[in-house]
Amino acid sequence: MNTMMGLINLEHEHHIFNELTYFRNSASLPFAGRYRLIDFTLTNMVNSNVREVAIFARSKYRSLLDHLGTGENWDLDRRNGGLFILPPDWNDPSDVSKGDLQFFHNNRDYFHRGKSNYVLISGSQFIANTDYKEAFQMHIDRQADITLVSTRVEEQKDEHTPYFRIEADDLGWVENITNDRKNPNIFTGVYIINKDLLLELVDYCIAYHHPHFFAHGIKEKLGDLKVQTYRYGGYSAFINTIESYYHHNMKLLSEDNYRELFLKQNFVRTKVSNNPPVKYHGNAEVNNSLLANGCRVQGEVDGSILFRGVTVKGGAKIKNSIIMQRCEIDENVYLENVILDKDVHVTKGQTIIGTKDKPYVVAKRQTI
């Protein structure tokens, strides 16, 4: 049976989230009340029958390690295969590789030992709840070298700028990979590649001192390869800036979007926490909001997302804001268009207001 092994490559991801990524990489950025960005990629991989996943993580991965643990929440705690977190600790004196090629070069064993002949590669910033079984079937049926997952966006936004665009013929064979900002067919960063070819292209990139596997190994060699695109049409989001982070969280307050992302497919898997159900007190006023377990609400919450274990005391009002794990909001606080990172304590009577375009961000563990 044909199977894929997984690779989550965080090396060339942009993390321009300011305060939110001072102490974590963007893969472990909390999202939608109880998830981290990487949960979506991991879930999609597991749902595609991937039984082993490697993660290339260069920096700020403490919270990622904590989140992933043994991989049991994704059923990746396995006797064979499972989860391989591969931070950089390399001691090969002959190593001349650069960029993400360093990871490929120093972890060749992962690919050699895996029994799969195909590799499913992804970053962590493309958010969707799907599987790539159909894309994989198409990859095999059409005997492609590489299958790039693309999606068409209705409206070009800043968050789309860094992504490659795909030009394909009517049959889906890729003719060009560009940076053309007007092209709505965006490469999601998810692709399937034959394992032998991957290793061959790794050698090529290293021999020519190239630092970026996809850009140099695939994009530049497009003419020599059979590359097709699989078009993903479901709900998705690209999250790589504070603005896109805020915007895509808020979009989930619409019931349609929420259902599309969370209920159409299997559940998105994440680390379980054992928080009790949300406790609503007598004077609580909660509308148009998402709340994760462990919250206790006495005040007013409107158009907001509360992560696990947030306390909102009486007389406090939270509007259009994202409040992460275990924040405490004291009496008579007013928050509007604010993002509070984990463990922030806002004391009695404080007011913090941001704007919709530029939400006010408070870093982890601050007392205000």
Place this chain on the structure above:
Amino acid sequence: MKECVGMLLAGGEGKRLGALTHHIAKPAVPFGGQYRIIDFTLSNCANSNIETLGVLTQYSPLELNKHIGNGKPWDMDRRNGGVTVLSPYTAKNGGDWYSGTADAIYQNIHFINQYNPRYVLVISGDHIYNMDYQKLLEQHKQTKADATISVIEVPWAEASRFGILNTSDSLRIYEFEEKPAIPQNNLASMGIYIFTWETLKAYLLIDAKKKSSSHDFGKDIIPAMLADELRLFAYQFEGYWKDVGTIQSYWEANMDLLDENWGLALNTNWRVFTKDSNYPPQHISQSAVVNDSLVNSGCFVYGTVNRSVLFHNVLVERDCLINQSILHPNVKVGRNSVLERVIVMENTEIPEGTNIRINEKDDPVVLNQEILDGMLAMTGGGK
């Protein structure tokens, strides 16, 4: 060797819970928005470092077995010890159902012996309370007791409904009275025992041979120990404790969770652990009003929810009023419905315009799809 092995009695049917236990054992009945009743005792063990535990099952154990699994949520997936589900079995010389609480332990003496413990903790899986069993064990060791029974002070007026322990000033027990007409004391047994294993084992072996015995801790083992003047002590527990044996008390215990000043807060350091349903966060819509309630993940609320407990994936449509009710997982309540003092069981779909109010004087009503359909057929449908 383990110092103390726990034995959790979870085989009871819980007949007085009516439809709630038609298909599942009482300890597996959903409770408090995301738990099952047994989670409270399992979590007490986890929080008290009782890491070797036998769970004795008998009545409809499927859900219970599935729930406990390898014990992961309670950190009981251990290489040595951990949780073991002990169901009745057959052996060379035949086999039998567990005929009483003491018999259940007697039939699993070999399980306990594997760990060669000094002490055995005997608890049951159908009570709601948070308790540190280490404190009980400490007292047991200090008093050099043969058995220590946890007791709770009950109002004198209600004392005749309980098993009452008559004690000296030092809390040494000299008499046990099951539901005394004229109580001499108001310390009620909570059904939580610590025994010195060697002593208990001897009494279990003798009791097993008695044809007349009902093989019950309260009725046989404790009285026999008292008759022999063993050192039995009461351990006085302070805090919330409730036997959820009837529909009324099940409903009350759920409502107690909504009380601000209640001792058993779910959000303290004393966590109650359970299997996570992994639903996405709950969605509270623009039209929703939610007060004095517990709501679990995956719920969609459009209507009004007041003094109620909603388990995961419950849907409350627009213009509904849910009051003083308990909605188990996957319940759907259609538009314009009113539910008051109702317990709705898993997967029940309540059609639009249903109106069920149970008044204060009557016991709350338990509904499943079958009961509901019967009710609606009699009243000519929900509309």
